[in-house]
Amino acid sequence: MLANRVTKTLSGLSAAAMLCLAALFASTAVADQVTDAIAERIAPVGSLCKSGDDCAAAPVAAAPAGPRSGEDIYNASCTTCHAIGVSGAPRFGNADDWAPRIAQGMDTLFDHAWNGLNAMPAKGLCMDCSEDDIKAAIQHMVDASQ
Numbered sequence: 001m002l003a004n005r006v007t008k009t010l011s012g013l014s015a016a017a018m019l020c021l022a023a024l025f026a027s028t029a030v031a032d033q034v035t036d037a038i039a040e041r042i043a044p045v046g047s048l049c050k051s052g053d054d055c056a057a058a059p060v061a062a063a064p065a066g067p068r069s070g071e072d073i074y075n076a077s078c079t080t081c082h083a084i085g086v087s088g089a090p091r092f093g094n095a096d097d098w099a100p101r102i103a104q105g106m107d108t109l110f111d112h113a114w115n116g117l118n119a120m121p122a123k124g125l126c127m128d129c130s131e132d133d134i135k136a137a138i139q140h141m142v143d144a145s146q
């Protein structure tokens with residue numbers, strides 16, 4: 001009789017223990033959610049996008065919005081030096097400065113602009129310029145300077 005009651009009490013206890021455990025697990029799940037929410041809120045603003053991530057598909061390389069004209073490129077990259085002739089740069093619109101340059105031929109002008117020549121930096125520092133961009137910028141200067 002007594003043993004029976006003890007067993008009943010014990011099984012009652014273990015049921016209670018089970019309930020406690022269940023509650024514990026439930027509260028762990030809630031805690032996880034809270035932790036996730038906090039992590040989301042305190043996440044660094046500029047989180048790193050690695051190639052292959054979804055976020056990396058965003059228009060990061062949106063810089064060249066359509067084809068740029070030689071004039072656009074000249075204005076953006078070359079005018080700094082070529083407008084007033086910094087370090088002896090042939091001046092925009094100055095036929096005297098440009099005549100001996102033009103006489104070398106377009107291939108040489110391009111080669112010097114692409115690879116650099118003395119104080120003329122490679123690509124005129126337009127690092128995202130393609131060969132065609134540089135050629136167009138040279139053509140723009142040449143056209144305006146003869």
Ligand code: HEC
Binds near residue numbers: 080089121124
């Ligand atoms: C930091 C100044 C600077 C910038 C920016 C610059 N240039 Fe020049 N550039 C020079 C100088 C200096 C020379 C003369 C180099 C020499 O003959 O010693 C020169 C020369 C040239 C020449 C003549 C090369 C030759 O063979 O005679 C071309 C063409 C040219 N630049 C194109 C460009 C283009 C195109 C850009 C822009 C995309 C550009 N440059 C941006 C300084 C610059």
